[in-house]
Amino acid sequence: MTETIGKTKLTFTVNGRETEVLVDPSWTLLRVLRESLGLTGTKRGCEEGDCGLCTVIMEDRAVDSCLVMALQAQGKTVETIEGMGHEHALHPLQKAFIEEGAVQCGFCTPGMIMSSEALLRQNTHPTVEEIKVGLSGNLCRCTGYTKIFKAVAKGSESGGRL
Amino acid sequence: MKKRGIGIGSMFYGIGYGFSRQDIGAATVEICEDGSVIVRSGEVDYGQGSDTIFCQIIAEELGVDYAEIKLITADTLTTPNAGPTSASRVTYVTGKAMMKAATEVRETMREVAEEKLGMQDLMFANGQVFSMSHPEKNISFARLAKATHLAGRSVVATAWQDITTKDVDPETGQGDAYSTYAWASQIAVVEVDTETGKIEVLRVVAAHDVGKAINPKNVEAQIEGGVATGLGYALEEQILINKGIVQNTTLSEYMVPTSMDVPVIESHIVEVPALEGPYGAKGVGEPALIPTAPAILNAIANAVGVRVTALPANLENLHRLIREQENNNKDKS
Numbered sequence: 001m002t003e004t005i006g007k008t009k010l011t012f013t014v015n016g017r018e019t020e021v022l023v024d025p026s027w028t029l030l031r032v033l034r035e036s037l038g039l040t041g042t043k044r045g046c047e048e049g050d051c052g053l054c055t056v057i058m059e060d061r062a063v064d065s066c067l068v069m070a071l072q073a074q075g076k077t078v079e080t081i082e083g084m085g086h087e088h089a090l091h092p093l094q095k096a097f098i099e100e101g102a103v104q105c106g107f108c109t110p111g112m113i114m115s116s117e118a119l120l121r122q123n124t125h126p127t128v129e130e131i132k133v134g135l136s137g138n139l140c141r142c143t144g145y146t147k148i149f150k151a152v153a154k155g156s157e158s159g160g161r162l
Numbered sequence: 163m164k165k166r167g168i169g170i171g172s173m174f175y176g177i178g179y180g181f182s183r184q185d186i187g188a189a190t191v192e193i194c195e196d197g198s199v200i201v202r203s204g205e206v207d208y209g210q211g212s213d214t215i216f217c218q219i220i221a222e223e224l225g226v227d228y229a230e231i232k233l234i235t236a237d238t239l240t241t242p243n244a245g246p247t248s249a250s251r252v253t254y255v256t257g258k259a260m261m262k263a264a265t266e267v268r269e270t271m272r273e274v275a276e277e278k279l280g281m282q283d284l285m286f287a288n289g290q291v292f293s294m295s296h297p298e299k300n301i302s303f304a305r306l307a308k309a310t311h312l313a314g315r316s317v318v319a320t321a322w323q324d325i326t327t328k329d330v331d332p333e334t335g336q337g338d339a340y341s342t343y344a345w346a347s348q349i350a351v352v353e354v355d356t357e358t359g360k361i362e363v364l365r366v367v368a369a370h371d372v373g374k375a376i377n378p379k380n381v382e383a384q385i386e387g388g389v390a391t392g393l394g395y396a397l398e399e400q401i402l403i404n405k406g407i408v409q410n411t412t413l414s415e416y417m418v419p420t421s422m423d424v425p426v427i428e429s430h431i432v433e434v435p436a437l438e439g440p441y442g443a444k445g446v447g448e449p450a451l452i453p454t455a456p457a458i459l460n461a462i463a464n465a466v467g468v469r470v471t472a473l474p475a476n477l478e479n480l481h482r483l484i485r486e487q488e489n490n491n492k493d494k495s
Binding site for chain 1: 208209210211379380382383385386387388389390391412413414418419420421422424427
């Protein structure tokens with residue numbers, strides 16, 4: 001019983017699956033995803049909303065999961081990189097990132113893909129300028145972004161998964 | 163008023179450690195009975211793509227499919243020490259060690275194949291070993307691997323590549339400083355707002371001599387990343403220290419380039435082979451960022467006539483320099 005003291009039940013949809021988990025109300029969505037649910041594809045970076053590593057899609061919008069309190073996700077739909085595709089069935093964006101060489105160290109990649117997917121859901125054929133704005137909350141220190149822009153454009157040609 | 167300017171930055175860069183500092187790459191190549199290949203090296207790929215390059219080199223040398231190669235890196239229990247991932251040395255040094263080790267096992271396998279096929283002019287390609295004059299005389303790489311095992315021949319080779327230089331004369335500075343050099347020029351086009359000091363880099367054209375681009379897309383990616391880092395160095399990034407304590411420890415205070423900051427980057431690959439590199443390749447990791455800041459600062463000088471001598475050339479610094487120049491001009495007139 002002790003572990004439930006002070007905890008609150010969070011019911012939400014994660015990658016299409018109804019999920020119930022007891023959470024400490026002081027925890028962020030990022031912490032619950034990584035530590036309670038083991039979804040470590042979502043990376044932890046600056047934890048203050050600057051780097052975009054922890055980007056997930058909540059209700060079709062890209063959010064920094066480090067800035068969302070876990071209980072704000074109550075009843076909501078959350079999507080993480082684990083829900084996008086897997087080794088044998090890649091999401092078109094994942095495929096495009098690989099084909100264009102848009103991944104180097106890979107630490108920004110899950111966040112980049114989630115931001116790109118959120119962008120493409122609102123704008124199926126973005127211009128390069130629109131892609132730049134869409135990814136402006138995601139820092140990358142390796143690629144110089146150029147190949148990422150190309151990958152998103154390529155992913156948009158296939159229309160994303162939707 | 164917005165003014166545009168163009169600037170050039172050029173550089174040469176010594177690949178590896180140079181100046182008699184030890185610089186040795188290493189790799190072990192092992193052929194398994196089923197023809198799959200295990201490669202071990204202490205070299206670390208931290209995103210620049212050396213694992214890809216290594217597998218390309220092994221595949222090329224053995225004539226096997228890239229996907230047949232299992233690469234194990236940076237495991238002190240099983241991999242030979244290949245030195246650090248630094249000094250833009252990895253492809254140049256350990257890439258060559260990969261080539262040497264693969265060549266050694268291939269030549270052993272060639273002897274077995276020559277005996278089996280009765281031919282001398284054998285070629286390793288597409289997972290097959292065949293006579294160039296009589297292609298019908300052939301054996302699959304996998305079967306040859308099995309045969310080499312059964313013949314009790316060595317199917318493992320470790321090779322080292324040592325590019326340690328002799329050093330220069332301490333009096334004159336003349337001599338053998340580095341094993342090879344990379345060369346590059348970049349041209350930047352900038353737009354400066356003379357009222358605010360805001361600088362926008364519109365375009366960077368980067369020409370890099372990489373010896374041989376083993377993976378051109380990878381080289382481009384290195385150049386693009388280098389240009390973005392060089393742009394941050396020129397315009398944004400500054401560590402503020404007060405009494406030994408860094409004051410700007412977060413990404414909201416220490417600014418790095420975002421997707422909104424990077425210009426159009428046009429890469430041009432120049433290939434002047436380096437004698438000691440694999441297929442003539444040398445490094446591009448650090449060279450990619452070195453000419454960017456000088457090119458941008460020269461472009462600023464070309465646009466507004468102000469010479470920035472202390473980095474970063476951020477909004478406030480450039481605004482101050484432009485105002486100083488205006489005041490100087492007023493004093494003179």
